[in-house]
Amino acid sequence: MKAEIEHLHAFYDTRGGQLARRLIAAQLRRLLGDMSGRTLVGIGYLGGFVNGFPEAERAISLLPSGLAAPGFLAGRQLGRVYEDAVRQRLALIPDDDLPIADGVADRVVLIHALENSLHLKRLLREAWRITADGGSVLAVVPNRRGFWCWSERTPFGQGRPYTMQQLKRTFAQHLFEPCGEARALFAPPSVARIWPSMAMRIERIVQQVAPELSGIVIVEARKSVMAPTAIVPLSANKARRRRYTAIPEIALAARDRDESRSKHHRG
Known part of the structure; x- marks a missing residue:
């Protein structure tokens, strides 16, 4: 069972x-640091997380259509930019085909995306593609x-849970090098909801004595530019033709980065 955006909003x-x-935003801030002059792309349900980096030069959330219920999709087009309930700019995207040019994002954040994706390999392949050289994905x-994956009253009880090592291994299998980690949500969800x-208080104590019981795990993984020994095409019978939908904020970021690199090389 996967989470949907209406349930995520409600939670x-x-x-x-x-x-x-x-608590999650605090750990993201610790890992991402200052985002000044950088482009931040969020994939999944960001629920205001991206808004926590106002210093970023550009920030946009990409909502996989698989997370959106039919009522939310009504009247909305893939690739168009909308504003959600928390005044966060987001674009609806196909689950496994991001409408963004190569190497645009300095940082990519996946929240409620990896565990709910029906196309995990393609999603990570796309995340690798849009990440700039030297950039990273969280x-x-x-x-x-942890306790949270057992509670279906929260979105963390939906989809596929991971251990920290499983998540690192998943990244390593898709041309990423794990370089940072964090944990949060140590108190049981019932306590977090009621008290x-x-x-x-429980968060601080359990974090020290039993960190493996965290409700969520976060891994930051740097894009590896080493070519794999073999590249498996998306389709063995027919190459898929990629068609990009223009997203203004992202297109501008790509243009600015190219101009900056060109000036640097000429200098």
């Missing part, structure tokens, strides 16, 4: 959801060993 409107967002996923202040 993050609760006290437990607001606490979860705050994935936030439910921890298989947030107690959840914060």
